Amino acid sequence: MNPEPQFGDILRRWRSLRRLSQMELGLQANVSARHINFIERGRARPSRSMVVQLAQTLEMSKADTNLAALAAGHAPIFKQDPSSIDLAPLRSCIRRMLDNHMPFPGIVLDKHWNIIDANEAARFFLHHAGFANAINIMEALAAQPPEESSIENWHEAVALILYRSKIELTHAGDDPILFRLITSLEEHFHKFGGKDFHVDFSQAMLPTRFKIGGKSICMFSTIAHFGTVFDMSICDIQIELMFPSDPKSEAALIEIDQKVKAEF
Secondary structure, three states: OOOOOOHHHHHHHHHHHOOOOHHHHHHHHOOOHHHHHHHHOOOOOOOHHHHHHHHHHHOOOHHHHHHHHHHOOOOOOOOOOOOOHHHHHHHHHHHHHHHHOOOOOEEEEOOOOEEEEEOHHHHHHHHHOOOOOOOEHHHHHHOOOHHHOOEOOHHHHHHHHHHHHHHHHHHHOOOHHHHHHHHHHHHHHHHOOHHHOOOOOOOOOOOEEEEEOOEEEEEEEEEEOOOOOOOOOOOOOEEEEEEEOOHHHHHHHHHHHHHHHHOO
């Protein structure tokens, strides 16, 4: 059985992740380096406000902020209640965004790239990409060789997902689930020539190209987050809305939408 984490250990780990000395952290958090030292060694217990102050300075994840608060003997800072009636307007907002984005794909992901929700256009693409029963985007990509994928620029698409997820991991500080997903996808990527592949970042944008029904459909995406939501059950959700990158792709998406509607 693993021992309960100590606040000093959590603080030290995050300070190391942010590459700050005790002096540097103290200056940024307006706390003496001596007090930081005492907290890390367990000789002083931080108040709840001090926990929040240090967590904000270190940009701790909400999960670790709660863990740190508990370790210091306080109640969690952020609540987690997915059934809360307060979240109803947010769920309605997500649904409205997805529905209003039709006939273009829109998908909702959590911080581990699990599919939470999607509109009909996105479900169509997931189906034709071989991900109809997929729960996790990264796991689905890691299970499919590029020659079986409907993504024409597979190497570019996977490289960008790895790039994006590694940035998310750095921000999260320590997320073993995300780390495992990245490692698995990266091994798969390298197996199919990804080790020597380099993304051309000089481009204005890099769309993902799908081959659907003999047509090439190019799309780029925008990602929305809730900026002032603190409930942990929804604060890390990402709403990814995809847009056609050229008139032909837009016409193809509209045509697909009309065909799908005609079938029902």
